[in-house]
Amino acid sequence: MRAEAVADLGHAGRRIDGITCAEVAELLPAAVDGGVERRRLDRRVSRHVEQCLRCQAELAGYRRLLRALHDLRTEVLLPPPGAVAGCLAALAGAGERRAGAALLSGHRGAYVGGLAVAATAAGAGAALVLATRKRRAG
Amino acid sequence: MVRAPATDELADLVAEARAGDSHAFDDLVTATYADAFTLATRLMGNEEDASDVVQDAYLRAYRAIGRFRGDARFTTWLYRIVANCAATSLGRRGRHRHEQLDEALQLPDDHADHDPERKASDAHDRVRVQAALAGLPEKLRLVVVLRDVYDLPHEAIAAELGITETAAKVRLHRARKKLRARLFPIRGEIDENEATDEEVRGAG
Ligand SMILES: [Zn+2]
Numbered sequence: 001m002r003a004e005a006v007a008d009l010g011h012a013g014r015r016i017d018g019i020t021c022a023e024v025a026e027l028l029p030a031a032v033d034g035g036v037e038r039r040r041l042d043r044r045v046s047r048h049v050e051q052c053l054r055c056q057a058e059l060a061g062y063r064r065l066l067r068a069l070h071d072l073r074t075e076v077l078l079p080p081p082g083a084v085a086g087c088l089a090a091l092a093g094a095g096e097r098r099a100g101a102a103l104l105s106g107h108r109g110a111y112v113g114g115l116a117v118a119a120t121a122a123g124a125g126a127a128l129v130l131a132t133r134k135r136r137a138g
Numbered sequence: 139m140v141r142a143p144a145t146d147e148l149a150d151l152v153a154e155a156r157a158g159d160s161h162a163f164d165d166l167v168t169a170t171y172a173d174a175f176t177l178a179t180r181l182m183g184n185e186e187d188a189s190d191v192v193q194d195a196y197l198r199a200y201r202a203i204g205r206f207r208g209d210a211r212f213t214t215w216l217y218r219i220v221a222n223c224a225a226t227s228l229g230r231r232g233r234h235r236h237e238q239l240d241e242a243l244q245l246p247d248d249h250a251d252h253d254p255e256r257k258a259s260d261a262h263d264r265v266r267v268q269a270a271l272a273g274l275p276e277k278l279r280l281v282v283v284l285r286d287v288y289d290l291p292h293e294a295i296a297a298e299l300g301i302t303e304t305a306a307k308v309r310l311h312r313a314r315k316k317l318r319a320r321l322f323p324i325r326g327e328i329d330e331n332e333a334t335d336e337e338v339r340g341a342g
Contacts, residue, residue: 029314054324061322062314068263068321069286075264077176080185084171087193088164094197 016048024048024055032062145211152212155203163203167196170213174220180283181224183272194223214290221284221298228276263321270320274313281306282313 014021024045049055148169154162174195178188199206199219206215271279280299284290285306292310296303319327 029311029318032314057324058318061318061324064263064322065267065314065318066286068267069282069317071264072180072267072287073289075176076172077179077185079172079175080189083175083189083192084168086189087167087171087196090193091160091164091167091196091200094200 014052014054016051017044019044019048021048021052021054024052025058028055028059028062031059032066148212149208152203152206152208156206160200163200166212170216173213174216177217177220177283177288178224180268180271180287181221181280182227183276183279187227191220191223191227194227195220198223217284217288217290218294218298221280221290221295225280225299228280266321267317270317273320274316278309278313278316281309282317285310286314 027042027045049059148166151162151166151169155166171192174192175185175188178191178195179185182188182191195216199216202219206212271283274282281295284295284298285292292303292306296306299306301309
């Protein structure tokens with residue numbers, strides 16, 4: 001098992017190629033910057049990592065972490081019911097911002113339709129759009 | 139044919155909102171609310187605070203929409219406002235209470251069968267990552283969410299949080315170390331975890 005091998009070899013004071021695991025460990029978080037563009041490790045550091053299962057495991061952990069963080073970006077959380085309406089009400093109460101209300105253009109309906117598709121695709125549901133329509137009708 | 143309707147339609151709404159059409163701004167809110175709420179929840183660590191932060195952010199965005207330049211994406215602009223509002227809210231709260239959620243949060247535990255190189259179970263990782271983020275000290279959480287989840291540049295993060303770029307980078311470094319050690323530990327690392335927690339707390 002890989003994990004056993006790591007346990008045997010791993011201790012932070014170990015020195016390979018003139019650099020210790022502890023020193024390498026300080027450089028690994030930046031080595032995965034951006035999650036896509038991997039900054040090149042210093043030659044001495046990469047030689048250490050090539051020969052050290054402990055640091056390999058740690059680097060793999062950082063890559064997995066960055067991937068998982070990046071994946072969070074695709075997830076959209078559903079706001080609690082009434083949150084959007086509450087926010088719109090707060091905006092309406094914020095000032096004399098209704099002055100331009102008569103500007104409503106005829107093709108706005110098309111936008112709302114498009115937004116419904118976008119919102120559903122994002123997992124937000126069409127309920128938000130329905131709320132807007134109802135408000136506008138009233 | 140490939141098209142990106144959401145972006146185009148947002149751009150049109152932004153143009154109308156900038157011209158003073160408040161209904162267009164309402165449509166912008168409706169179209170982007172879930173995204174802003176998601177970011178705010180990740181930053182604040184809970185949904186209750188997130189709703190307040192999002193509302194603050196839209197009020198500010200409404201007042202500032204005239205200054206929004208079309209060369210940036212509206213959502214990126216909005217995210218920066220949300221980040222700023224979150225930082226302000228946490229700063230305000232920090233003056234009143236100091237408790238750290240760090241230790242209170244239990245992560246789903248999979249140490250037993252852990253192997254960093256096994257095929258990642260992405261859905262499983264996602265749940266654990268969310269819990270680990272919520273358990274980070276706030277200062278570290280804000281930076282790692284904005285950088286590693288939302289891909290904002292360091293200078294934008296520093297500007298919205300009111301810290302130097304160097305401070306932002308140091309916090310990112312610490313956040314990644316803590317998250318990696320907590321989520322994907324290697325054998326014999328458990329004690330280091332505790333030490334890191336102390337170190338972060340001490341560093342304020
Ligand atoms: Zn090593």
